[in-house]
Amino acid sequence: MTSFQAREGLDPNPLKRDPLLFEMYMDALDHVLGRREIQTALEEYGMAASRLRLQLTGDAPRVFSRAAPEFRAYQTLALKPDRLVPDENELGVLRPLAVGLAVLGGLSLSTGVLGGVLGWTSAWIALWAGAALVVAAVTAWLIRARMTFLGRPLLSGEGVPGYDPELDRARSSLISALGRGLLLEEVREVINDRRVGQFGTAFLVTGSPGLYELHDSIFTVPTRTAQEVQRLLDTVSGISLGIAGPRGAGKSTIIRYYCDPSQTAGDDLRCMVSAPVDYAARDFVLHLFSTFCKSVIRHYSARPAAGKTPGRRLLAVMSAARRLVSDLAIDILLLGAAGAGAWFLLPDPWPLPAVALVGAAGLWRGLSAAMKIIQSLDGRPDAETRTLIRAARSHLARVRFLQSHSLNWTGSIKLPVGLEGQAGSSVARAEQPLSYPEAVEQFRAFAHRVATFADRKGHSVFIGVDELDKIGTAEQAERFLNEIKGIFGLPHVYFMVSVSDDALMTFERRGLPLRDAFDSSFDEILRVGALDYAESRRLLYRRIIGLHEPYVALCHILAGGLARDLLRTARQLVRLGHALSAAAAGDSNGGHHSSFVDYLFTAETGAAPTPPPMLTELSAALIAEELRRKARATVHTGVEGQCRALLYETAYGIAGECEATAIVDALLDKGPLSPLMRDFAAYAYFCETLREFIGRLDGASVARCVDERTWPGSFDALAGARYAFAVDAEIAWETVSAFRTAWRLPVRRLV
Template sequence: MLWDHPPVAGKWSDPRAFDEEALDDFDLWTTRAALESLVDEALGETSIRHTLRREDLAGSDAREALLENETLLAKLRMLQDQVAAEGDAGFRPRTRPIRIGGLGWLAVPALFAVGYLTLLVAAWDAMPVFLRIFTVLALPCGLAAVTARVLRQVATLRAQFTPGPAEFGEEQLGLGHRREFALREIVLPEIRDYLVAHRRLYYGTKLVFEKQRDLYEENSDRIVPTPAAKRLRRILDRAGSGAVALGGQRGSGKSTAILSLQRGLIHGTENPAPLVVLAAAPADYDARDFVLHLHSLLCQTVLERLRADLPPIEDWRTWLRRGARRLAGLTGSAAVAWLLGGWLWDGPFLHFPAELWQLLAQVRFPDLIGPLWTDQPAGNRIAVLVLALLALVEAVQLLSLPVAVLVAAVRHRHNAELHALRADAHQQLDRIRYLLTHTSGWSGKLLLPAGADLGRTRSTQRARQQLTHPEVVTEFRTFAEQTAARLRDGGITERLVVAIDELDKIGEPDKAQQLVNDIKGIFGVPGCLYLVSVSDDALLSLEQRGLAVRDAMDSAFSELVRLEPFTLDESRLWITERLPRVPEQFCHLGHCLSGGLPRDLRRTTIDMVDVTAELYEPSLSAVTAILVRAELTAKATTFTGQARTLEQTGELTELWTKLLRIPETHESVELAALAAGLHEGATNDIGDPVNLLRHHSSAFVLFCATVLELFTDALTEDRLTPALHQLAVARRYLALDPHLAWATLTDFRKAHDLELPE
């Protein structure tokens, strides 16, 4: 059970529980009634029940917490106001409807049982032995099926006739057609947040976990509900057109968000998943060619979607083949009917068709039972019954063919716009791929006297000229607008999304801005939303709105969504979704080593799991030492490689000697001392490459020393505080500002009573 006591109609959900206080605030009463109804339905879902049972949580506690959630109550109140403004009916109490149509289904099993037993008794003497055995064995099976059908129907009727509290329909809860939206978008997220906040935590310094799930899948369905993902959902629900910039640090999950959108994992429940066209921004581009590439991808995506959602067009050859198969089936059924009927018929086998025809010719409506059943021996009755069943089946099969033709014609007419869109997409794709060439001409010859002749030929060749960039943009906008409108009218999807990924990977910010400036003419198509991943430099220009300078980025995008690195709780949720029952110490370790960046968090978690392939239940100290040693080795190679490219000086030679000691140093105290040595002599002159290398290397070594000192087998539950998130912040600063990373690390070590580097 979900709760300790069964959910019954409470003081808010039972219309008979009206009191003076409820009448004084009727709106609040209806909101609480809607909330209780939705919470009970949500807690009854299989996934929620399974999670409650797995986390050993009481459903009654979750129900009570949700019903007391004032924020949840306010969201439902606002939704009810929106529905009322749209003209939906308000609260109308009604009693439970009584449906008596189910009573007729009780007679069908009873008639079947009586008819079967009557036929069995009447034909028993005429049946061969094997048929008697078959009918006897089939009797208990038939009785069991009939009994099960009767019991199910009786239970349904009992529930209908049992008096109880009034049911609440959509009009009674004040949610109208948006009740499903309230359940999926308001109540269920709150329940999941409650489950996350109250989930069972595991502590320990041994790396143990249940079977891993989707750890090696980059496109997993287990999405962490970050604020950026929620905002993207809101944008999809409200935005009819426009361009949205999707920014964030490298590895923050921009590509994952776009792929999740393409797979239909990020969208509201009221609308179907959008049709997403995904394109990668080219490093070396031509604006005209890139727009043509987008046009081609749009055509291909539309054709793939219509191929999945529209039935194929069947020509007259297909229907002819179906008709031939039906006739072949009819011939085979006639042969089977002759064999079975002749074998069961009370008379010579070869005389069966003629005798059956004579019998049917003597039958006069409405007296059918007597000549065909009562006056016939048992064998003839069974033969007539078998033939009647075969005739019924064949009649249905033959009638299904013209019905299918009619249904296909109606469906084709209903989907005429979508079929036109498919044809248009094929035509557009051909125009993009090929240069159309057409040749026409005429020639003639006129014979003159004395053997002379006169002739003339003329030939013209027409080749379609390449479209200019404005013409390409116009063609794309026209087709995209028509596509969005036809898909919406055809019930396929409400939104067309064109996602341009990897724009932030263009090395030069000016080049990326120039690309956006060249293609922004395709933005603003009605029903088409553009989503473009941009770099942090581009985000800076967007965040400086209000200043006198406006660049291509600012003028192109109407909205900005920034993907921030994971918080500590989000990283813990990501890891525990893939490694159930993993101790919290290892979740904190993965967050700190990755800096909260989703891409690095996945790599770090995989590295932790790989340690278990070599060591049985490795300790926290062992896992930390292995991961940090791998980091030190990789970074030391990078630092020495950078040093080789610099001009050789005495200062660089001294620094190089210390850099070579990095992969050989494993103890935290020695690493801290090495970090102090690397940082010795550092200045604020970031223009000096040797000084910049000194800052980068010293900050990274100090970070590794801090991780080694902190994540040991002595790290107990009480020491796992939110302050550990500062280590992840310092990890992110290493790639952005080594000065700030060094300062953050020294502050962290001072707060945790760790020895400061001198």
């Protein structure tokens, strides 16, 4: 490694070495900081946009790393050795060399001029030698200036669109990835981390557009599973990977992140399909084949110059022309000096052949540089890529259409005497649909061809099969995998398939040959588990501004650490908070104006401010609503007797404060309970524990719950109890009891 490469390694911020990326990043950041949501938060918490801009500029490598595929593609191009700016020590020798050559050239020119005045016959030799030395000095200076940070954009056009279309495309993909919501989430998280009073109990959230954004960025939160998936993919050159886990844990998000072209840009080929609930193996493989062909056509037909405005096209042409002139300037100086020296210094008959040879070399250099720049401006796929596109279109037509070919031949002979004869022949060939083995074979052959082509270019091929966990029964999922596993196992192809935890548990309970079914289909199976508290907080901080730590803990525990349920609970919390604010203020607008800004306004007008909802009030309402939902879901399952009346009163009662303690006491007093009622009693026990626990939270207890993750009274412990309901209610009950013991709350026994 050279010294300037080492220096680049010590300074990883790409904004310092790429002025164009810096400009694009700042434009995107200014756009985010100008959003109404961010402006309101900055005013509410007394933060300056300039400080956030400065912090996010310094943290640009971490921000860029959230768009990992695009950032890696950009770094691959931007950190090539010929793009790195050398260290001053390596360029230092060029400065004294240029100065020395210039001095010698000046002395030689002066000697030649003086000799001409005095009538020396050899004065021309000194003139030409001096001119050659001056040209060499200018050349050394140009080389040094061109390799400096400021000289490269000035003399070569680097740093403006069009200098390198491939690097331009990498920059645009990186900034586009940030513009899809990643940069906005980063700004939200920075505001949440910098605000004062994170352990407060007042509900001061004024808006939550991030909770309703369509894009799903759970994978961009650096969870343990996300990092494990990335490490695994970095160590293999092709894999069939199963992503298992409960519904709502984020399996589909991980698969979409790698395999959905609408989620992730870059040069990797991505293809995404959904497994049908009611399927035929042949139809599914043909559908996958068709989708893969469309992805190949769309991906490799995209021209780098597409979508440029006329102004950017003109700028690209001007930059290319400047680059061409810059590349040829040094060559002309060097070759001109060499040609002049050969013409005047070589004896006859060598000057003319030498000059012709130098001219031919100059012409070849000029044509090569011009053709290279013309090809970079054209942007059309090369011959091999066009062949691949034609093959994809041919396969797509073969899969989608039943073709028929016919050949007709007729001939006639007419004699002068009026006799006429005619003969004809017809041959028709109808192309039959692909059988299932043929479809698998052709798909594997074409996918292998595409993957080999992509690998030569340093790219990868990702194919995702989502919604497999939605297939009705475990037997159907096993049969589906066994029938389509023939498409797996291709070099340089990354297959990612979602698998339900429910199906896995069903296999285990029934004693089916689980390992045979899955081990023959996948190289690895990774399980997406529940989020811990730190991951849940990071996810919510990137979606909503102003949510204090106790509210984050409330959402995390009620969701059991499942990402999908975490966002649902947060949305429900915000709706309840606005409803309570509206009820307190007598406002019919839903309470969306209750915030710190309202306090300032009412202080100026002299009106009494409406107090925001507090933690105990809001958590009690949220827990009661959650218990009502579970009661409504249970009462319609055929429960009889007094338990049915209790459930109905809990679900639809008019008086219903839904006291979980009274519900648990009433159910336990009825003696042995049915399995369904035991589950509901355990859930009511969990809800009552959560209500009592939230009422005791303060800054010190929050800090302990976060720091001591293995403590039975931590946030993750109670969230684990909520997660355990998917496995067994008695396990959940025992976990809740251990939590209550840690907090010195009375413990109940499940009978």
